[in-house]
Amino acid sequence: MTGPQAAEPPREDSPARDRALLFARVTIALYLLELLLNLMRPHLSPNEPTLSIFVRDPGASGSLGRLLSMPKAVFWTVVAGIVLGAALQVYARITRPEGRREAALVWATVAVLLGPFALLALTVVFSYPGDALLCVPGTAFVLAVLHLGQRFGRVPLTLLAAAFGWGALIVFGLGRAFSGLALGTIGGYLLPRPTSSGSALDDLNALGGQVRDQFRMIDLAVLHLFVVNALAVAAGVVVLLLLLRHRVVDVVTGFVLGAATGLGCAFVESVLFIRLYGSLTFVNGATGGFEYWIRQSIGLLGGSVLFGALLGGGLALALTGPRENRTRTVLAAFATAVGGTAGSETLAGWLSKITHEHLSAGGTFDTLIASPALWLLPQLPFAVVAVLLLVTGLRARAATARTAILARAEPGGPITSVEAYFLADPPLRLWTLAGTWKRHGPAAALAVYRLQCAQLDLASSDPEAGGPLRAKVMRLKANGLTRAGAAS
Template identity: 60%
Template sequence: MTTPVAADGVRAAIRDTVRDDVAARARALLVARLAIALYLVELLLNLLRPHVLPNEPALSIFQKLPGSEGSLGRLLGTPRAVFWTLLAGIVIGAALQAYVLVTRPDERRARALTWAIIGVLLLPFGLIPLAVVGAAPGAALACVPGTAFVLWLLHHAQRLSRIPLAMLLVAFGWGALIVFGLGRASSNLAFGTINGFALKGHKSDLAGQIHTQYRIIDGLLVHLGLVNALLVAAGVVLLLTLFRHRVTDAVTGLVVGAAIGLGYNLVESVLFIRLFGMLSAFNGATGGFEYWIRQSIGLLGGQVAFGAVLGAGIGLAAQARDRRQRRRTAAAAIVAAVGGAIATETLAAWLSHLAHDHITVGGPLDTLIISPFFWLLPQAPFMLVAALILVHGTRVRGAAARAAVSAETASGPAVTRQEAPFLIDPALRFWTLIGTWRLHGWNGLRTLRRLQTAQLDLAAWRWQHPDSTGEEGNALRAKVMRLKTGPAPRPMPPAPAPRPGQAAS
């Protein structure tokens, strides 16, 4: 049972981490509305598409093709139950927004209604990735260790001010549920739309239909890359708005974008492991090979690398003061992410096709070296750029930490001269934590870690606000001082009285 003190502590932690003001909720609601608008446009275009097959339903996702009722069709399609749940969520969300406009509730009720609206609008898209993962639980469990390791790397790849762990996990969930779910729902509709318009003039021309299929696939790849990039960018902007982070720069955006891409990559890996495991008799690829290439050698590539570069661009755009420069930086990051996703699917396949004319397909050389090399080749520039941004951003943060800690040391007792060297040097700080654990156990380690984290948050805030004035800065200093003083230690319980006939020690 949760005690009132524990509940108050949880609420205080949420207030310290999440921004829940009117402006933040308005931006979150705007992101949800834009996502729904994107889906409704896809739905409208699908309804207006030319019909190619006789007795074709109004929506192409309801088209029943031979074999579509099997597990493969359920894996790739949009189940009807999910589609109607999406529409129900949109209707309920619209009704709640109308209720808010008419009744104009107070601040507390308006806050609850806003988050309810966002939930009913976006969460139904998460049913699609949940269905994919639920169809292959073994593959999903196999992907957990590598995914958890990359999350650990992202959490510890920052200096001066780490983003909250809750922010990292929400970013991962946004990629796994919203980016994958909304991207898949839109692409399923887009496939029928592009197919209808592309085959409009080739209804009786079999050769023309076959040639047009390549254009349809190319159009679908462009569509999927663009939609995914826009959703990743929206997630980065939303999280940078909602969470109280002390530093907003390229490193912050990179970590958030990479976490979103990692969430998407987990569900996509499960899908391809399951898919190629079912089609191995036809194309020679296996689920094991997909695991090797997506969850082993290429775990830091693909959507993780594209999300990192895109997030870093959003972080740089947030730092720019000129609005035009912000727009250009964000647009360049989106274009780069879209180009990387398309190149991975097209250029890698083309190079692999050329190489397979000279080597044995599926042999050890092809499985371990050739195919992974061609798949990673288009991603290598993005992985290199992400690594360079992280290294440069870490150096900038290191220099900023030294300056900010020195300034805070000179202005008050929150950071003393004896504490400053430990805050500036991560290695020295780590070994101090180890020594504290050896002497005082886990409680001492946690206490020191909370204090150092609060001091680093204060230094990060000082970096962003050189004038050192502001309500948030005073609150951070007060938090440091509370952690320094700490609660009074509990008195030791009295020793039990010796039993009759037992010598007292």
């Protein structure tokens, strides 16, 4: 069956460990390459630091200065993590541990290699706890929608939390760390050294060229950021799907995990941009409140959440679909995520520039309607694709779920024929819960809900790996009968 997943971890996570370790190694190799390119870049001024991430703009202070810089402590923690991770891998190669020791060593290596990048996100959140708390209600709402909006079982909250944490800590941290280096590297090659020709006209032309070069530099750095983010989101989704390989996953599973990962990244980005735009009000007139309205209200399901869902759904489709179509499906998912994000941001900026030539910025109509519409309009085609993908996936899940539930039905077993009839029909399941609540109270309704979830998990499991789930269902049934006997 292609359906819901269980909260229990699989008994053997070797494929997920291998992919996680491979991603960590590739990430560090690419980061070292970024460092090398940054070290070799042309310097624009004699006193410029060896690494561009240590450049400090004298005019940037306070929150703006902290947001646009790479903390030295974080950088050296990343370097220390690389050294420690290399030492752990050498130790593993020498000792060749097996079983749980091997698993613990692999996960520890992944943690020390990737964990330091999470400090970038933690720095943002803990530097501005008030802004982070403002973003909690909207984020919790989307997590609830992702958890409750599935039929025939749900991706457990533990998995949603893992995906959200990966997006908030690793995806955001990697994106900022890589793109911070890339911005300096690209600027070193694109931006000319500051000179003065003595002619006012020549200086003015040179200034115009510098402005154009700076915009090109920013465009390339932003595209670089979108690529890094997409790769990091994909890695997290793939690892989580492999951790669930004892469950038959489907498009909906990848869709939900990808959306939760994008939501984590969007949470930290919202804190960053709320504070950043609040600091730049004197420059462009934008405010932190407007940024909150765009990112945590009207556009809560857009941006990183939308494109993360499309990427996750595409990866799950590639994993469960025909082998000969996997490469094309994966490439299409990446092209949609990267191209869609870059295209939407670019088109939204272009539309905003044209519109605000005829519409005053900052007014009530602009704040509540025009600007949100201009940000969401380029994403509309991708939102339509996401809805179609989700509806198709839910229908496929429902059809397969009914067959699997009926196949599991047996007299006196974990799923009886009567229970199968109710489990296969979501409205009937809801009616059962409502009736139980009305007759026996919320505790009884909660017990029935847990039993139904466990039965759906059992129906969705691999028959050869369903033993623990079968025992769980029988235990929940026995506990229910015990409580009913005590109540009577």
